[in-house]
Amino acid sequence: MMTVTVEAVEGGCVLSPQGRLTVVSTPQLRDEVAARLAAGDRLIIVDLSGTTFVDSSGLGALVSCLKSARQAGGDLRLVAPTEQVSMVLRLTNLDRILKPRASVAAALDD
Amino acid sequence: MTERPGPVVIDVAVEPESIDLVQNAFEAWWTSLGDDSLETRFSFETAIVEIAANVVEHSRRSEADRGRRFTLELSATDDRLRAVFHDNGMPSEIDLSAVSMADLEDEDGRGLALALLSLESLDYRHEDGRNVWTLVCRR
Numbered sequence: 472m473m474t475v476t477v478e479a480v481e482g483g484c485v486l487s488p489q490g491r492l493t494v495v496s497t498p499q500l501r502d503e504v505a506a507r508l509a510a511g512d513r514l515i516i517v518d519l520s521g522t523t524f525v526d527s528s529g530l531g532a533l534v535s536c537l538k539s540a541r542q543a544g545g546d547l548r549l550v551a552p553t554e555q556v557s558m559v560l561r562l563t564n565l566d567r568i569l570k571p572r573a574s575v576a577a578a579l580d581d
Numbered sequence: 582m583t584e585r586p587g588p589v590v591i592d593v594a595v596e597p598e599s600i601d602l603v604q605n606a607f608e609a610w611w612t613s614l615g616d617d618s619l620e621t622r623f624s625f626e627t628a629i630v631e632i633a634a635n636v637v638e639h640s641r642r643s644e645a646d647r648g649r650r651f652t653l654e655l656s657a658t659d660d661r662l663r664a665v666f667h668d669n670g671m672p673s674e675i676d677l678s679a680v681s682m683a684d685l686e687d688e689d690g691r692g693l694a695l696a697l698l699s700l701e702s703l704d705y706r707h708e709d710g711r712n713v714w715t716l717v718c719r720r
Contacts, residue, residue, distance in 0.1 A: 493600060494600060495601060531691065558624070562698045563695060565685065
């Protein structure tokens with residue numbers, strides 16, 4: 472079970488998926504990102520500090536959302552991944568295009 | 582030889598929601614092991630979730646597959662963790678020696694590569710009409 476909380480920040484929003492981001496829950500994240508981009512947000516910050524587990528479909532959703540954000544002229548930035556999430560980002564080399572920031576403040580500063 | 586819990590078996594429907602049940606069972610089993618290595622836990626858990634997702638995806642190709650189930654058996658020795666999946670879906674044509682990591686921009690194709698990277702060994706065979714996946718992780 473996963474829930475996503477949304478908080479507005481200047482130019483965009485912070486999405487915080489809580490729980491497991493797997494094949495069951497990825498549509499929820501994709502839908503949320505699509506809705507925020509459609510509403511005019513350009514900076515999508517995904518705060519992973521409460522995301523306990525990400526599988527390959529979750530990684531695929533993050534790549535898809537990154538591409539959508541960039542196509543809209545914006546960006547998607549990851550923040551504070553937990554240990555398992557850092558591991559899968561590293562093993563798949565996705566930390567090269569989804570380089571995590573330490574905090575929401577650091578993601579806003581970039 | 583240290584005391585350790587016996588094998589755990591779960592039997593669930595072939596449907597995406599079962600992946601959560603598999604993960605819940607894994608968490609309970611892991612806790613019972615009393616192993617505090619997060620690296621081992623996350624490697625094994627990641628591989629188990631990826632193979633469970635693969636079983637669900639490939640064993641349910643049509644309405645005729647409704648009602649199918651799969652099992653997962655988890656067991657541990659002093660130096661190895663083992664997970665065995667059985668399902669009675671269609672045989673998979675996967676060649677594990679040909680699996681490689683997807684390109685950075687790809688949105689899928691990472692599951693089996695991630696499982697292989699997380700394990701000491703991953704074996705697939707079709708035996709007596711069933712698919713059998715065997716995952717082994719060093720601890």
